[in-house]
Amino acid sequence: xxxxxxxxxxxxxxxxxxxxxxxxxxxxxxxxxxxxxxxxxxxxxxxxxxxxxxxxxxxxxxxxxxxxxxxxxxxxxxxxxxxxxxxxxxxxxxxxxxxxxxxxxxxxxxxxxxxxxxxxxxxxxxxxxxxxxxxxxxxxxxxxxxxxxxxxxxxxxxxxxxxxxxxxxxxxxxxxxxxxxxxxxxxxxxxxxxxxxxxxxxxxxxxx
Numbered sequence: 001x002x003x004x005x006x007x008x009x010x011x012x013x014x015x016x017x018x019x020x021x022x023x024x025x026x027x028x029x030x031x032x033x034x035x036x037x038x039x040x041x042x043x044x045x046x047x048x049x050x051x052x053x054x055x056x057x058x059x060x061x062x063x064x065x066x067x068x069x070x071x072x073x074x075x076x077x078x079x080x081x082x083x084x085x086x087x088x089x090x091x092x093x094x095x096x097x098x099x100x101x102x103x104x105x106x107x108x109x110x111x112x113x114x115x116x117x118x119x120x121x122x123x124x125x126x127x128x129x130x131x132x133x134x135x136x137x138x139x140x141x142x143x144x145x146x147x148x149x150x151x152x153x154x155x156x157x158x159x160x161x162x163x164x165x166x167x168x169x170x171x172x173x174x175x176x177x178x179x180x181x182x183x184x185x186x187x188x189x190x191x192x193x194x195x196x197x198x199x200x201x202x203x204x205x206x207x208x
Contacts, residue, residue: 003127004014004159004161004162004163005161005162006066006160006161007059007062007065007161009039009049009051009055009056009059009114010057010059010062010063011101011158011160011174012039012045012049012068012096012101012102013035013056013059013060013063013069013118014063014068014081014083014101014127014160015097015098015099015100015101015102016030016035016038016039016041016102017029017035017069017079017080017083018081018083018084018094018095018101019038019044019098019099019117019118020034020038021080021081021094021151022091022094022098022117022118022119022138022194023117023118023192028065028080028081028187029072029076029078029079030060030078030079030080031076031078031079032056032060032079033053033058034079034173035060035079036051036052036053036056039051041187042085042153043191043192044102044103044114044117044188044192045102045103046102046103046104051137059099060079063081065191067086068081068082068083068086069081070081070082073126079125083097084168087137087141090128090130090133091118092119092121093120093130095115095116095118096111096115096127096130096131096142097117097134097141097142097158098118098143099111099114099115099118100156100157100158101158101160104157105145105155105156105164106155106156107153107155107156108123108124108127108153109130110125110153110155110185111127111131111156111185112127113185113189114185114188114189116137116186116189117193118190121123131144131156133149139159139174140159141158141159142155142156142157142159143156143159143164144156145157175197183206184206
């Protein structure tokens with residue numbers, strides 16, 4: 001059975017491509033500079049990185065070799081992922097996978113909140129249904145981790161970086177208040193939406 005072994009930066013690049021296709025389709029595919037900025041973005045990322053174009057280009061080259069990305073020729077060469085057709089992902093499944101690639105293991109409730117900029121899940125039932133599809137893929141793309149001591153819910157992790165150790169993983173870290181995490185994620189999502197609205201207003205105003 002195929003086993004994934006993407007490096008952390010390759011996961012970040014793939015997650016950014018999935019995210020930007022869904023959240024900002026008007027600027028997708030991404031130039032190398034835009035992709036670097038997406039990788040270094042301080043919001044909706046864990047951990048926050050500071051990588052250069054050379055590092056991002058190397059990760060893109062590896063993803064292309066693996067059949068997970070491609071170049072779009074033009075005046076400026078742009079980069080697109082091929083994960084959706086490769087794994088036959090729906091928009092919902094792509095949003096969940098992107099979020100797990102960008103911020104690591106999360107509960108279903110956190111995923112529902114944090115994917116809002118890409119796809120607004122109406123309820124947890126749809127989140128769970130899509131996660132089940134990703135878990136049952138061949139090979140599996142995500143897995144549910146054992147519930148950590150003190151945690152109310154188990155978290156889900158992506159498997160593109162290889163099997164997740166269930167011992168000393170982030171799941172074993174001291175549990176934070178789940179509701180507080182959800183509220184923080186919701187505030188972050190609202191800030192992103194406000195920034196997009198402001199940008200759209202500026203473009204509209206410049207037309208007059």
